[in-house]
Structure formats: structure tokens, C-alpha cells
Amino acid sequence: MSDVAVLGVGMHPWGKWGDSFVKYGVAAARAALADADVPWTDVDLVVGGETVRNGYGGYVAGSTFASALGWNGARIATSYAACATGAQALDVARAKILAGQSEVALVVGADTTPKGFLAPNAGERWDDPDWLRFRLLGMTNPAYFALYARRRIDLYGATPEDFARVKVKNARHGLSNPNARYRKEVAVADVLGSPVVADPLHLLDICATSDGGAAVLLTSVDYARRRGLTDPVRVRAISTVTPTFPQTVIDMPLFSTDHAGVVPAGERTFKESLAHAAYEEAGLAPEDVDVAEVYDLSTALELDWMEDLGLCDRGTAEELLRAGETTIGGRIPVNPSGGLACFGEAVPAQALAQVCELTWQLRGQATGRQVEGARVGITANQGLFGHGSSVILSR
Amino acid sequence: MSDVAVLGVGMHPWGKWGDSFVKYGVAAARAALADADVPWTDVDLVVGGETVRNGYGGYVAGSTFASALGWNGARIATSYAACATGAQALDVARAKILAGQSEVALVVGADTTPKGFLAPNAGERWDDPDWLRFRLLGMTNPAYFALYARRRIDLYGATPEDFARVKVKNARHGLSNPNARYRKEVAVADVLGSPVVADPLHLLDICATSDGGAAVLLTSVDYARRRGLTDPVRVRAISTVTPTFPQTVIDMPLFSTDHAGVVPAGERTFKESLAHAAYEEAGLAPEDVDVAEVYDLSTALELDWMEDLGLCDRGTAEELLRAGETTIGGRIPVNPSGGLACFGEAVPAQALAQVCELTWQLRGQATGRQVEGARVGITANQGLFGHGSSVILSR
Amino acid sequence: MATPAIDGWFTTGEQPSLLGTRCVTCGCVYFPKQDDYCRNPGCDGSEFVEHALSRTGTVWSYTDAQYQPPPPYQPPPGDYRSFGLAAVELPEGITVLGQLADGYGVDDVHVGSPVELVVETLYVDDEGPRTIWRWKPTDLDGGTR
Amino acid sequence: MATPAIDGWFTTGEQPSLLGTRCVTCGCVYFPKQDDYCRNPGCDGSEFVEHALSRTGTVWSYTDAQYQPPPPYQPPPGDYRSFGLAAVELPEGITVLGQLADGYGVDDVHVGSPVELVVETLYVDDEGPRTIWRWKPTDLDGGTR
Ligand SMILES: [Zn+2]
């Protein structure tokens, strides 16, 4: 048995609230505990998703949340993995449970983010690629997203209208999600009428940065059973594999790919391998998936992810989109939560928010955005420096 | 079976080399792989101890080391826990092995540190206690150490000469340690003649900050057996418990203790509980310990640790010290490596360096500083914000 | 005019005191102020009232800063002079750090000796003197030292 | 006199080129330079020689920066003007980012179109112009676009 149970999930709504990340994390944690009806004093492990933009308290997020909830002697851990932070924190909690070293683990991520482009911390760091890419190239995060988007246009015939349709769909999905920051219909013309940030991506193609928090209470299946839960949502896979050398797709924040002239490139791209490892671990295939939450840092990236997850063949995501198959009610709804399009990114919380959404979907509690009969859900995201994750949950 | 095997250990010598932390980490990792005679391509998990002072590459240390050693598709994780970082990284690796999700895990920590007092990162952060304690109080790390040292004087009759004797002992221990930064005899008069930094602590009572790296290759006991190792050094316990509320000993970098007026304080201090949990997990007692590596951020702290670890009664560490019982050849040698006194602190590497030293001691390979017949060793350290660790290894 | 180096952490009258908060639900006291959540693990209170801490207490331990601390410490004008530091146990069961009052050093206190809170200038900036709370020894001769 | 915005990353003559390193053991090429350890997982080489990358390649993808990037980006003097960016595949099997040469934008390239390396001014500081490598489209009409 290598499953663990998702006993409770909770979020602090995404937005621009101007409070401390700790407040969001505590609110999300208490919501998850309340959802599971488990007292804080039962928690024997707290894993924090680190935020690197909030002083020392952010570096030691596990400690910060455990202390804020009230020191109870629990073990703590703090994980950092850029956008995959939440999934890696979840992975640590799962491993401790499966190793028999924890029964009730609380995983928390929260962030307070500045307005505008994400930029490096202050100071000159001539050996830090994340600093140098701004200094030497003016290469922002959206510029990387735009490179991927442009390839869809030049290689597969995607259009800016297709990208806009992703936004339209996700905006509609998120309309009644109480934790979403943006809850407003958006038309294709709105997207195309918004300023171009990095050609071909418009402002409304790119996700904002938000404040927010999310928490997941993981327990052993035994603990869940002792509490009368015989059919909890279960974590079936957490993939956090790294690339294989040479990585031949340019990856934020780097200046170049690896050199493919000596060692041949592997058969799968990094993002494909993330999903592949998740399916292998779960013993499931793309056909088994009922719902997906993927990292739509840009609208076009959602289309990439559908193919990386094997939900359709390479170059065909636009077809599914145009046919409405990725909308709730379609064959494979993508981002029923509204995705990053409706939330904006709160780095250490985001991968956990995906797990929260899938949990609600698999329990049939996603009011106003429910994917009917969903039994298997998958998430995907990618962070800087070879980080990424794919989590599979099932009922 | 909840043991895992320490198959290889390696270090990059401590010093002030002025290179990137990545170089130290890679050197230590390759040394650990060579020590174990395991190829890098066998490693299926890399856990990095994060450094928060080296740009983005430091935040994602697991990724940074995995990438530098060459992307091989391994899983990665990055842990941060201030001074306990290395132990927490080890704990993640152990959990993944015991959960059956890894067989060969490489744990790496390395740092490049600035000269002088450790100071907060740049920028104004009026909600960050680590920033505020400098701004409002001028309260440096040595000032906290001095508070603890002074209590030993006022409560137990310790003297500055006693503190100096710790330095003299550790300097002698480290004389022939090839990884130590300082390899020079020191006399009591040298310590007492050095400038007072924070009364009663002199410059030579306080550890420096260093560059350095350490790595530990953990494997399942099965994997070790398949490689013909039937009696490897084993990890018996990794304690990373947190305090219980109210924490009544003032803890760096905080302004106050918790309030003990409503909830009564627990029976053990935080540091005592760290060791207690380690002994419980290992099924061992202080009497079983042959050798200890403890975090002598100051000379006086080594004396506190001896009592926190139960190696002697509260207030009696000076007696053991004066009687030579904590020297190699004595009843319970403390810091045979030379400790922080000879190394200086390299935060994410330090707790791993302790494990390296105990591994060499338990294998009988600690040339020039061997504790004869050592079968059980314990480590201890404490970081900021409720972090700390105690690791027990045995043969 | 002198202004506190940080807003809302202490009062500045003749009888200054540190300002913390108290959880309305369980009574736990916090300094610095805690406003959002109670850190007592058995309490999920989220309502707090301001709470002035005791002005006097006894020394838990003490030291000094013989070297100038690094930034963001702001040195007072003139050559560097060392200053004392103490952790002080207040009667309500909380220990609070502070510098020792101007002119006092490690020879003026011992573990258990009494101190009281004063407010003095920490540094001077464009807007004038910036003040901070400090602990002033009140029994220089009665100690056991 | 113009100086590179970063030392040792590119040459500045008539035929400028990017400077990387090559692992003596396995032949893998690195840009930016890798000097300490080889990142080929099957190689533990630690000796490297400087290696000039191909001056020409084909566009892997491209975009532009229509808003001024945040610091540490240093804008050139005057009002903000958008600039192009491209990831370029070099014949030896490595893809390298760069801005597009002055005056060129997203309409001048497409996936697969050829470019060559030029060196131009990135910004100006106290010591004069600071230069950077850029990709210049070389076949403005021959594309399939
Ligand atoms: Zn309370």
C-alpha cells in the first residue's frame, strides 16, 4: 500500500490583501483541519512550502506555520522547489507517512507577492543566472512563456484567438469559485484588446501574481479508516523527476539549453517525463484521467500541458479546445478551478491549490464548477531549474 | 526495520576559498560517491541543503547540485531549517528510502559565507524579527550565545577559563583533521587574551563562518547488502522535533520567550527534547553513547549540549571537562573532529559534517583523532526559529 | 522631537511600558504584538486586546556588544561605545530582550537582579532622535555578586 | 570606449562570437562557461578549454519585450523602446538566448529563420557604453512566412 489519504483541504482566497503570508497560511491550515475535523494537536508533522520573498520567516515556512498554529512538538520540514514547492512539500509529507514516521501531516503554502513582473531580490549577483537574465537580456518570465507560445503558432498553426479562448474558458470556470481572485467573464476580444506584453502574448494571456494560501492534511490510510473514512481521496502519485542531460528545451531562467552534440537527447522532454513518471507510479494512463489542473502561467502553456500530459497528441490541443472538450462538460475538462487565469500565481501555494481543487472535484463538492463523476484527477506544473511536478489523486 | 545505511561520506575542506558553494557541494558529493564506490548514475534522489545567501541557485540547492553533477532524471528535494538544514535533508532522504521510493539518496550541503557577523539580507523588513533584532537591539548571534554562557557562570560557577578549555580541547582534536580550517594548538591564555566580543565570550570562544561542503550517501540496508556491506554504519535516529508552547528559553532571533502564565511549561527544554526524541527513536540511552559531535557555536554552548544530551547532570559539564573526560581518550569524547571551533560554521553543510565525522569514527577511520572502539555516536545542533536536530548513528 | 524607532511597541511617558497583546480567548500575552492568531496550540482565538507588560522584572541573563553590530543596526552619533543587553523575566511569565540603559554594563547586573523599563535614544536620523526601550538596573548594591 | 556588459562571455571583433567552454574529457560544450565540473552525468571531467560558439544559427523561437523589464535590467538612454528576443539553435546542438539586433523585431524572424551574432550597445553607464551579444536576422525575405 503506497497510498496516503487527503483528509482535509483548505485555502485562503487568492487576491491582493496586503497581509503577511503567515496569516494566509494559518487560515488555510485551519480550514484544512476543520474540513477534516482533526484537531491541530493531532498533527505530528508540518511541512511548509517556502517563500523566498518574505524574509527569514519565509525561508523557514514549516517552522513559521508550526509556531503560528502553536508549538505542539510536531516535526517540521520546509521544502523549496520554485513553482513545484507545494508538490514537493506534499511529497515529503507522504514519504514520512509511508515510512511510518508520521500519521497526520499538515502541508501549508502561502505567499505575498509584489505587483508587476516577478524580479530577482535586490543586490548584484554576477554568478546568479536568475539575476543575469534580467541584467543582460531583459528576459522576463512572460518572455519565456512567449517563446513557447510562438512555437505553437509557427509549428501547429495556433492563433492568438486560440490562446484567448483558453482565458475565456478558464474565466468562465472560475466564475463561482469562492477562492478565485478574478471572477468575471472575459471575451476573446478582451484578451486580444489587452496590451501585448511579449509577442504573441497579451496581458490577459499571462497570469498575475497573487497573495494566497493553501493547505492539505495528509494522513495514513489507517488513520483515515480509524476516523470512519473508508473511501477518502487518495494520493496515487507525486512525480518530481528532474530532466535528463541534455535538456534541449530552453528553461527559465537559463541562457541556453544543454549541448546535445555529445550525449543524445532522451525520448521525452522534461515536461513529458514529469507526467510519464506520475502515470507509472499510479499505474494509470492518460485515458483514465477525468479532470486536470495544469499550470497556465500563460494561456498557451495550458495547451502545451495537455499534450505533455498525454491528454491529446502533440499539436492537437487547439482542436480539443475549439471543440469545447476542455470545458466542464467536455471530454477532459482542464482547470475547472479557473486555473492561474482566475487565481494568479502564489508560488508556494499553487501546487497545493491544485490538489485542493482536485479533492473537491473528486468528492463532488466543487459547487458551480463540478466535473460530474470525476474519479481520477491529475495536476501539472513546472518551476525554474528543473523543478516540476505532477500529482495524481483518485477516489 | 527502520534503519538506513550510510554508504559514503565526503567533504570539501572548510576554509575561506572564495569559490561558489556549488563547487564545494559537487566536490563533497563526488567524494561521498567515491567513498561508497557508487556511480552517480545510480543515485535516484538528491536532497540539497539550502543556502539562503547565494542567490537563486542556493534556494534550489537540490536542483543546483543535481544539475551540476549532471541531470540524470533523479528525484530532487531541497530542505531548509537554518543550522538543522543538513539533518532535515538527511531526514527527507531517509523517509523516501524507508517509504520504498528511493534506494540511493545523495544528501549535499555547502555554503560560501561572508566575513564577520552573520547579518540579515539587504532591504528593510519591519515584520521580520531577524531584521528587527539587529535594527532595534543590535542583537547579534554571539550576543544570544553570551546570554547562555553568562547563565553558566552565575548559576553553576563556570569561569571564562572553563570556556577557554573547551577551545583548547577542540583545537587539539582538530589538529590532524584534513577537512578542518584551523589546525593549530590554542592555549587558555590565547582565548582569554583575545578581545571580548559579547561578555563573557572572547573572539576565540565564538566560531567563525566558513566555506565548506559535506555530503552523505544514504541507501537502503538492502542495497548496501547487495553491494556486500553487511555491517554498514546505520542511521538509528534523526530527531527534528519542535518546541512545545510555551517555549521559555529565549531563542535566536526572537525578542521574547512565549508567555508561560496560562499554559505551564513542559518538563523538558527544547534542546533536551531534541535529544530525548532521538534516544527514543533509536532505543538507546545516553549511557550507550561513545562519541558526540555537538554544535559549539560558542565554547560555552558545548557544555550546555553535554547536559542537554544527558551525557552528564545539569551544571556538571565543567567538571567533566576539567577532568579531561570529554577529550579523546576520556569517558565521553565531545567533538573529536575539532567541532565548529576548528571548522567554523557553514550552515547547510554543518549537520552533515557531523554525520561524516561520526561515520569515520564508527568505521575506525578517523586518523589522528580516533575514539577507540566507538560503536554509537550522537550529534546535536540548534538553528533559529525552533529548528534543531539530533542524529544517532551506530555500527 | 523624539519618536520611537518602531511604532506601537512601547509607550513613552514617565512610566513607559512595552505594548503587547493578550488573546481574549485564552489570556496568553504576546510581545511583539500578535493580532491575527493565537500561538497557544490549544487555542484558536483570533481576537486580541493591547496589553501593557510589567515595567519591572529580573534579569534572566545579560551580555554586551563590544563590537559595532552590522546593519541594519544604526549606530548613535560619535565613536562606537559598547552597550549592554539583557533578557528580563517579567512577573507575568514572559522574558523580553532589551539593551541596558545608557551608562550601565554587565557589571551592574547579575542573574536575578531587578531592572525597570526606560525609554532612551537609540539613534538619530533626518527626523531627529529615535527612541527605544531599555532595561535600567535598580539595585546596584543589593546583588549577591 | 565600449566595454562588454559582462566579462568574458563574448568577443567583440568584426566577427564576434559567444565564448563558452568545452569539457576536455567528453567534449560537451557549455555556455555560459562551465569551469569546475562537467554536467554530463556520465562524465566527471574537471578540465575545460575556452570554446567559441558558432556565429550563426536558426531561430528556435522568438518574442519581444513591449514593457520595460524591471531592474537589474538597465534601460538604454531615452524613452523606452521595445526590443526583440530570440532563442537560437546553433549547429553544434545548443540553443542560446539573446536580444534581436537593434531595429529588428518579431516580424523579421520565424521558427527556423537564420540569424548571426552581432555586438551592440545594451546600456550606458559612467564608464561609457556597455555592449552585449545580439542575434541579427540575415534572411529577411527568404522565409516561409
Ligand atoms: Zn489564545
Ligand SMILES: [Zn+2]
Ligand atoms: Zn565532460
